[in-house]
Amino acid sequence: MSAPIVLYDIPGNRPGYKCWSPNTWKVRFALNYKGLPLKSEWVEYPDIEAVYRKLGIETTDKNRHGNPLYTLPIIYDPSTQSAISDSMRIAKYLDETYPDTPRLFPAGTLALHETFQSAWYRVQPSLWAIVACSVCSWLNERSQIFYRTTREANTGKKLEEIRGEKEWKDAEEAFDKLNSWLSANGEGKDELVMGEGVCYADLQIVSGLMWAKTTLAEDDWKRICGWHNGKWERIVNYFSKYAVIDL
Amino acid sequence: MSAPIVLYDIPGNRPGYKCWSPNTWKVRFALNYKGLPLKSEWVEYPDIEAVYRKLGIETTDKNRHGNPLYTLPIIYDPSTQSAISDSMRIAKYLDETYPDTPRLFPAGTLALHETFQSAWYRVQPSLWAIVACSVCSWLNERSQIFYRTTREANTGKKLEEIRGEKEWKDAEEAFDKLNSWLSANGEGKDELVMGEGVCYADLQIVSGLMWAKTTLAEDDWKRICGWHNGKWERIVNYFSKYAVIDL
Structure with a gap:
């Protein structure tokens, strides 16, 4: 090895x-x-x-x-x-x-993945508004200062003022959109982007979800788990076998 | 048959x-x-x-x-x-x-196509601003009245006032984006969405281009043909064999 x-x-x-x-x-x-x-x-x-x-x-x-x-x-x-x-x-x-390892970009899907990323980057900012303040609270002090300074300068808001009910509604609507894309695969195949087998787009989704799961208060994470019939929690669970950290 | x-x-x-x-x-x-x-x-x-x-x-x-x-x-x-x-x-x-005919949605790509459509619908409006007035000019009288009435009510503008240099710039930027997605396939494979072989996303692109080619004044169409090293005209030419109309 x-x-x-x-x-x-x-x-x-x-x-x-x-x-x-x-x-x-x-x-x-x-x-x-x-x-x-x-x-x-x-x-x-x-x-x-x-x-x-x-x-x-x-x-x-x-x-x-x-x-x-x-x-x-x-x-x-x-x-x-x-x-x-x-x-x-x-x-x-x-x-x-490492061509002998499972592919993240199945043949012919590079441009479709680029397009997915562009579309995903329209979902992700709404999730950022939900997690931003929690993310900061779990950083070590030097990173915390860096994060707060740069993000508050970017948004013109205190981190504590970014999330309200409007931001929760925006995030749920963005996930409605994501859900509608996945649903095109049909029932039973609507949790992985390519229906069966993992691709890079799945890693974008599950990593966004891990951002929420690892930083949000339990009640806030449960709120996301309540959307779309539990789909987002099932996706996190599916990928838990690949979520190993070499701590 | x-x-x-x-x-x-x-x-x-x-x-x-x-x-x-x-x-x-x-x-x-x-x-x-x-x-x-x-x-x-x-x-x-x-x-x-x-x-x-x-x-x-x-x-x-x-x-x-x-x-x-x-x-x-x-x-x-x-x-x-x-x-x-x-x-x-x-x-x-x-x-x-008709499963024996060439597929438009290769296995596993339904959700990626849904995402592509969502991304394409962020490109298409900028193209609409370029073609709207020309489209109307080539309609028969009853359709012309219908088109002008509904579109001017939607935009609050005369069709003749929709396109200016800003709209040309916006459209070119939207096509920059589309070009960057296609370019992910690598040189020589950057004109079809899946690199080789046609899929539904290609039909969205070429049909948008046909909207421009069939309605714009020659000089305006040539302007689009001048973007991205002639890529858009080459795509139209590639699909000309499928552009038959039963007139």
Whole structure:
């Protein structure tokens, strides 16, 4: 077996839920689903930029002022001595580099996955409004300060003021949309995007759900579990076998 | 060979371009791609509701006031004595009813297609702003009055005032997005959504393009052909073999 792939991730401090970020969850699920061993490196928000410098890679993300935005996940694969950022780029790299592992992008679906991501990125912000304040509460102090400062500057609101009943309604409507896409597969096949067998789009959905499950107060998570006949909790349960963390 | 499937369509009067609607084009391409014979029935806008009544079907579309919206395409299939509206429902019906013809929804892609449609419906309105006034100019008189009245009431603008340089810029940006999805397939495979072989999402794209090609002034269509290294014209050319109309 090859040396473990290093996954750079942001630690949460809620007991049992050290991994919480939807972006790093995608890669964690991808590696576990493929059966590729991984080793987590935990990085606080203010230290992410230094990881890019250490590994000699650039970020392609920019904030709304056009400045570089340093985000995780990054992986470092000792077998190929490659460092890669961005969860979709990492997933494509894993499909290409480890062709004998289960594929995340079945043949012919790359553009459809790109489109799914674009559509998913219209769902995710409504979920962010639900989790933002809880996320911050479970970060270590330096990350907490970083998160609060940057997010409050972006939104012009205190984190505590972001979520109200309107945001809950918006999030449920966004999940209505997601549910209507999944339902096109027909009954009994409406929990995985491609009906049977996991693909990258499923990792986007379940990682968004893990963001909620790992950070929200129990009652708030139960509220989401009550939508669409329990579908979202069933999806989380289905993926629990791939949710292992190397704590 | 079974009796031709009747396709209800809205006639344009530009020489050589009787079919112009992006919605009916999808079904025309679908039938021609599958090699299923079709017979067009041409219906002016104010007469569409009567077709629904004659065939005994309901519309599921509503306008923004919640009133039923009667749209084409509809097909009537004499082999099964079924009448079906909505281009995606028709395409699914054709895949199910004629399983020996080339599939429009490859196995596992129904939810991804639903997502693609949702994403495409964020591109299409920007194209509507480009073509709306030209579309109207090529309709027969009764449809022209209907189209102008309903569309000007919806937008609060004269059709002649809808398109300006801002709308051209918006449309090009929307096509940038579409182009970025297709480009995920990699060079040489970036003109069909699934890289090789036609799927329903391709019919959405080419039908949107046919809407432009069949109604716009030559110079305006050439402007679109100039985007993204000629990709959109190449897609139209690729599908020209399926663009047959039974005039």
